[in-house]
Amino acid sequence: MFVDLEKVLGYTFTDKNILREALTHKSYAAEYRHNKDNERLEFLGDSVLGLVVAAYLYKLLDAKEEGVLSKIKANLVSRRNLYFWGLELKLGEYMFLGQGEIASGGRERQSILSNAMEAVVGAVYLDGGFEAAKGLILKWLKTQKIEADGGDYKSILQEYLQKRGKGAPEYEVVSTVGPEHDKTFTVMVTLLGRELGRGKGHNKKAAQQAAAKEALAYYNALGKKQQ
Numbered sequence: 425m426f427v428d429l430e431k432v433l434g435y436t437f438t439d440k441n442i443l444r445e446a447l448t449h450k451s452y453a454a455e456y457r458h459n460k461d462n463e464r465l466e467f468l469g470d471s472v473l474g475l476v477v478a479a480y481l482y483k484l485l486d487a488k489e490e491g492v493l494s495k496i497k498a499n500l501v502s503r504r505n506l507y508f509w510g511l512e513l514k515l516g517e518y519m520f521l522g523q524g525e526i527a528s529g530g531r532e533r534q535s536i537l538s539n540a541m542e543a544v545v546g547a548v549y550l551d552g553g554f555e556a557a558k559g560l561i562l563k564w565l566k567t568q569k570i571e572a573d574g575g576d577y578k579s580i581l582q583e584y585l586q587k588r589g590k591g592a593p594e595y596e597v598v599s600t601v602g603p604e605h606d607k608t609f610t611v612m613v614t615l616l617g618r619e620l621g622r623g624k625g626h627n628k629k630a631a632q633q634a635a636a637k638e639a640l641a642y643y644n645a646l647g648k649k650q651q
Contacts, residue, residue: 429518433544435560437551444520446547449536451522458520462543469546472554473501476561484570500568503538504580509564510537511587515544532588534644577636581613581620584643590615593639595632598622611635 426443430436437443446465453461477500481493488496499505510516516531519540530536549557581593599610611631613620621642623634 426518429513429515432513433548433560434563435548435552435556437547439551442547442551443544446543447515447518447540448520449522449525449530449540451525451530452520455522455524462540465543465546465550466539467542467546468549469542469544470501472549472557473542473545473561476558477501477565480562480565481570496570499571500565503534505568506538506541507534508583508587510541513541515540577633577640581636581639584640585615593620593636595635597628597631613639 426437426440429443442465445460446462446469448458448461450461450463452458474497477497478493481488481497481500485493485496511532515537519531519536521530521536525533525536545557545561548560585591585593593613593615596612596614597609598612600607601610602608606626608624608626609628609631610622610624611628611634612622613632613635621635621638621640623631623636623638625631625634
């Protein structure tokens with residue numbers, strides 16, 4: 425049942441029930457009177473993930489001070505990053521969800537996938553030990569940008585939309601005000617003609633980033649309403 429998922433994880437579980445627990449959302453447990461969901465494994469996986477990421481950054485960035493390391497770590501283990509990891513693994517396809525969650529798009533919901541990623545890390549740790557969990561995390565870490573925050577909102581928005589098969593956003597300057605040496609640009613970002621957000625900046629690139637940031641805030645708010 426989980427063979428394809430184990431292949432992309434690069435880890436084969438000895439006890440398949442642990443993996444099943446990691447993929448069981450509380451909505452499924454409540455609906456089918458299942459006595460276990462993935463919240464305890466999520467708690468465990470969060471700690472394992474944090475330790476491995478912290479050790480990785482400590483060794484990789486030996487000249488960085490504690491404050492900088494903390495910001496980079498927070499970005500790496502953020503809900504957004506774990507969500508994208510879950511999407512890459514197509515984790516939603518394997519989730520056990522209640523019918524209501526399935527009907528409302530739970531297989532692609534940010535909170536469900538990001539929490540499930542932590543639970544899967546916890547499951548690998550329980551089944552195979554620390555080195556197995558570390559191997560899983562490091563394989564993912566090596567594909568990540570090491571930066572203090574995800575400030576490239578245009579790239580994040582484009583990736584977010586592409587993951588959902590929605591196409592690429594378009595940016596349009598809708599107004600320019602001020603003298604030549606101090607102009608303020610207003611940019612609108614759209615998807616298939618529908619406005620997603622607007623942003624201002626003293627150059628077009630800054631305004632585009634601000635518009636993309638507003639669009640991401642819109643999608644984040646939309647996701648929370650659906651929870």
